[in-house]
Amino acid sequence: MDWPEQVSRVFGAEIAADAQSVEVTAADWHSRVLGARDDLGCTFFDWLTGVDLLPGGFEVVARFAAPRVGHTDAIMLRTTLPRHQPSVACICDVFAGAAWHERETYEMFGVDFVGHLDLRPLLLPDGFEGHPLRKDFVLASRVVKPWPGAKDPGESASDAAPGRRRTRPPGVPDSSDWRRPPIGQPDASVDTPPESGAARRPPDATGTGDRP
Numbered sequence: 001m002d003w004p005e006q007v008s009r010v011f012g013a014e015i016a017a018d019a020q021s022v023e024v025t026a027a028d029w030h031s032r033v034l035g036a037r038d039d040l041g042c043t044f045f046d047w048l049t050g051v052d053l054l055p056g057g058f059e060v061v062a063r064f065a066a067p068r069v070g071h072t073d074a075i076m077l078r079t080t081l082p083r084h085q086p087s088v089a090c091i092c093d094v095f096a097g098a099a100w101h102e103r104e105t106y107e108m109f110g111v112d113f114v115g116h117l118d119l120r121p122l123l124l125p126d127g128f129e130g131h132p133l134r135k136d137f138v139l140a141s142r143v144v145k146p147w148p149g150a151k152d153p154g155e156s157a158s159d160a161a162p163g164r165r166r167t168r169p170p171g172v173p174d175s176s177d178w179r180r181p182p183i184g185q186p187d188a189s190v191d192t193p194p195e196s197g198a199a200r201r202p203p204d205a206t207g208t209g210d211r212p
Helices: 003-014 026-038 098-109
Strands: 021-023 044-052 058-067 072-081 087-089 112-114
Touching: 003 026, 003 072, 026 058, 026 072, 026 087, 044 098, 058 098, 072 087, 098 112
Parallel strands: 021 072, 087 112
Antiparallel strands: 044 058, 058 072
């Protein structure tokens, strides 16, 4: 029996046409992963991650492989979770190597893996708030702090030449919507009248106000 037939036998109508990707329900996630290992011989856990389907929730994707003589068969399982409180069963008891992948997916996407005993931060510093790989997460640091290694003129502090007009990174709203001016500095979005007694340059003889 070839690989597509094996996958079809285990997963039935849930299998995609290419026999490489299977969509399962969140309730069946753990049992389907167990079936991939025991019924398909997928003894090698490859990786697990999340996908933000904004606004349609999140998807958890995992890939498993079945080593053969001279080649390797593989299958990818996918499940869709609601955007509000996304959660799915932990599979660490099936594949211990999934522990770190679930921790990373939890901190980057906010997906809770029910039954995981150690969902501590893996990559982010202590006290970090939010889940930076969500599409609605504002990467304010991309605007506030220039990124190193800039190539274009004017994009690094050592460049004296003017740079081209900077555009907002994707997903970052206008700074007036989320950033406040430093203490002691006026808000640039509010028009302020000129100081009283401010010196004004008199117009030239032509009356245009331009210097010759």
